[in-house]
Amino acid sequence: MLQVLAEEAVEGKANDKNEMKTVISVKNLEKIYTMGDVKVYALRGIDLDIYEGEFVAIMGTSGSGKSTLMNILGCLDQPTSGSYTLDGMDVSKSTRNQLAEVRNKKIGFVFQSFNLLSRTSALENVELPLLYNRKTNAQERHERAVKALTSVGLATRMKNMPNQLSGGQQQRVAIARALVNDPVIIFADEPTGNLDSRTSFEVIDIFQKLNANGITIVLVTHEPDIAQFATRRVVFRDGKIIDDSPVTGRKNAIEELAKLPPADDIDNNPEALQKIETAVETENEAS
Numbered sequence: 522m523l524q525v526l527a528e529e530a531v532e533g534k535a536n537d538k539n540e541m542k543t544v545i546s547v548k549n550l551e552k553i554y555t556m557g558d559v560k561v562y563a564l565r566g567i568d569l570d571i572y573e574g575e576f577v578a579i580m581g582t583s584g585s586g587k588s589t590l591m592n593i594l595g596c597l598d599q600p601t602s603g604s605y606t607l608d609g610m611d612v613s614k615s616t617r618n619q620l621a622e623v624r625n626k627k628i629g630f631v632f633q634s635f636n637l638l639s640r641t642s643a644l645e646n647v648e649l650p651l652l653y654n655r656k657t658n659a660q661e662r663h664e665r666a667v668k669a670l671t672s673v674g675l676a677t678r679m680k681n682m683p684n685q686l687s688g689g690q691q692q693r694v695a696i697a698r699a700l701v702n703d704p705v706i707i708f709a710d711e712p713t714g715n716l717d718s719r720t721s722f723e724v725i726d727i728f729q730k731l732n733a734n735g736i737t738i739v740l741v742t743h744e745p746d747i748a749q750f751a752t753r754r755v756v757f758r759d760g761k762i763i764d765d766s767p768v769t770g771r772k773n774a775i776e777e778l779a780k781l782p783p784a785d786d787i788d789n790n791p792e793a794l795q796k797i798e799t800a801v802e803t804e805n806e807a808s
């Protein structure tokens with residue numbers, strides 16, 4: 522029942538866009554890569570508005586421009602032409618330094634390959650974005666990183682190095698890192714691309730919870746199953762949007778997880794957790 526109400530609320534909100542705040546507004550966006558004499562038209566005039574509280578799944582064939590768009594939306598790259606307004610600010614004309622600041626303040630980015638620093642603990646990886654934030658001191662950085670890691674269920678793995686974590690746990694560290702600056706929006710480019718079904722659903726569950734708490738999410742996926750967890754699906758082909766529609770029969774990750782066979786749940790076994798913690802400490806001291 523609650524689920525039905527929640528779905529109606531989301532769909533109702535999506536239908537009443539006049540009352541919703543626009544977080545992203547892109548007009549006639551183009552990206553042309555020049556490779557010697559050859560021009561690659563990666564984006565051929567994209568118009569897209571994304572509203573606060575949406576969970577948008579971006580789909581489309583390989584090479585259709587999804588990552589190119591995500592990198593521009595995430596302020597990691599700039600368009601060749603067209604305009605991009607993020608949270609009321611025209612970022613298509615911003616300088617590199619301004620882009621870096623916007624990225625740090627408003628955006629969280631999650632990649633398929635996690636992009637964690639390998640010789641740095643989960644905790645330090647999550648603290649990293651805060652080092653660029655001059656207003657935070659060491660204690661505050663620590664507290665915020667602990668809070669972010671706890672919110673993705675990794676309170677017991679904070680001292681682990683990335684190679685002492687499973688793929689799903691590494692992706693959760695990456696999500697915690699994306700969250701630590703309290704972003705208004707999270708961009709995730711195939712965040713479940715390297716994960717099995719159960720782990721994918723666990724990661725999507727985190728995104729759904731963040732979204733329920735008001736964070737706007739834009740997620741690229743190849744998998745139609747994963748797009749079913751979003752509220753809206755935008756499909757790309759050859760650098761253009763060919764379909765943009767609400768997701769009907771939206772799925773809930775918790776419910777899908779419940780349908781899978783139970784996993785070995787080491788996190789509910791204090792003795793095993795203690796052993797892992799000791800092993801991690803010994804290994805880290807030795808290296």
Ligand SMILES: Nc1ncnc2c1ncn2[C@@H]1O[C@H](COP(=O)(O)OP(=O)(O)OP(=O)(O)O)[C@@H](O)[C@H]1O
Binds near residue numbers: 554562582583586590
């Ligand atoms: N840095 C680059 N230099 C030159 N061409 C590029 C660059 N990045 C992407 N392209 C080209 O732009 C087009 C769009 O690439 P993009 O990475 O956005 O596709 P995609 O939809 O994310 O694909 P996939 O699903 O495989 O990740 C492709 O033809 C690609 O070869």
Ligand SMILES: [Mg+2]
Binds near residue numbers: 587588
């Ligand atoms: Mg891509």
